[in-house]
Amino acid sequence: MMRLFASSLFFVLAVRADDCQPATWNAKRWEGPYNPKALKRTNGTMSTRTTLVTTADTEIQPGDINCRYSATTRATxxxxxxxxxxxxxGITVDDFFTLNPTLELDCSNIQPKTEYCVAGFIEPVRATDQLCGPPNGNATCLGTAYxxxxxxxxxxxxxxxxxAAGTCYEGACAGDKVYSTDGTCGLGHGNRLCAGKWGDCCNLDGACGTGDDFCATSVCFSGNCTIPDTEPTPPDWMKGNTPDGTCGGENGYTCNVVYGTxxxxxxxxGVLAxxxxxxxxxEFGDCSSVSTTSTSSTTSKSSSSTSHITASPISKTTTTSTISTTSTIAFSSLPSCGQTCFNNMLDQWSELGxxxxxxxCLCSNVNFGYGxxxxxxGAxxxxxxxxxxxxxxxxCSSALATATRTATGVASLPTCGQSCFNNMVAMYSSLGCASPDPYCLCSNVNFGYGLRGCSxxxxxxxxxxxxxAYGSAYCVSASATATAKA
Incomplete structure (x- = not known):
């Protein structure tokens, strides 16, 4: 009786062990219930591999899956x-299917409690005879002694x-996909760079080399191009050294934009006439500067809960410090369907928050532009x-730029900042402008450099x-106004 009970218990445990045993992934199911390459010889007998991970004694051929890590699916x-x-x-879905070629692309035949490869690669042709590259079947040196x-x-x-870069085609180096090994480079040649014997510059013709024919600013595409300093040297009137606003005399101080040039x-x-x-x-300042008189800040604006725009142009006037600009946007130039759509979106102000x-406010909500x-x-x-x-x-560019300027108006700046800003505006003649036009001022990089140095x-x-930041918003508004005029 005891022998019968033990036999029954052994049968039950064996069945349960079979139920819980993960299935083994077969790289090529058409080769039979087991992949022959998943078999290894132990003491003259064949046994199935219990893991998908490729080991040193695994016989693997080019094109086979070289699995480095595997995982088991859940019960469901x-x-x-x-x-x-x-x-x-941490792999792509495409890589997962590549590493597990028995799976259907809709994942319909994936099995529970089954081992699948989640890290690995397709075994390449190895240069076991030390011959590599295109002339030798694209055999790779990786994984070999050299x-x-x-x-x-x-x-x-x-x-x-x-x-070395420029010589190493592939392997333990950046390789030909990064550095050219044949002297061709640039857009037409995989955006490869130049290095080593080919030189360190790629010209616009897609050739590597050195010297002006390859590295000069006008012909160089990538590499050690000769690029001039992008920030011009500030003019002399921005280099004054006065610490307290005095100039000339015994100290010989020169004026700068902080105190006036x-x-x-x-x-x-100072900057007055x-x-x-x-x-x-x-000899101690820039006497060619032309001064302007600062005016008070005024803003005229009207709004209503329903801001329809009629066929007449949009007109906006803003005066801040010494600046006065008027932009006109020809709304009437839009087709009637476009005018209707625009006014309909203005009516949605409540829905737009x-x-x-x-x-x-309207333009701050992306749904205004999408609508x-x-x-x-459609219309x-x-x-x-x-x-x-x-x-x-x-x-919207004009509206947002104006709002930024209003939020950080010149009157809200500290006294030192207001002085710097107004001094730079007063320098319009030295900046190449016929008047203190914001767009002209901002077109000269020295306006920004001067405001930065002064502040x-x-x-x-x-x-x-x-x-x-105020200067940046000021110039954004000037650019938007100029664009609207254009």
Missing amino acids: VNYYTCTQMATKY QCCNSETWTCGNSTDDC CCNKDGIC SDCGAGCQP CSSGDPA LRDCSN CGTDVASTVVAYGSVY NGACGTDVASTVI
């Missing part, structure tokens, strides 16, 4: 299990010359809609960041 699987496995082990393929001899080696007859820096006119000392039809695009595409057709969408872009010197770097 579905069509999404393949994606879950790929995500969990890991760099020399493009001059097409043999594997480990020397510095074998592995003109050294007047009394040895004081009395400073830059009669008695101005040109605005308390009124304020342009800056205008979709409406005009006008895609060809005409592009004009409406372009109008909306200019409208850093007069206010300190912490406060200067506010002044510089």
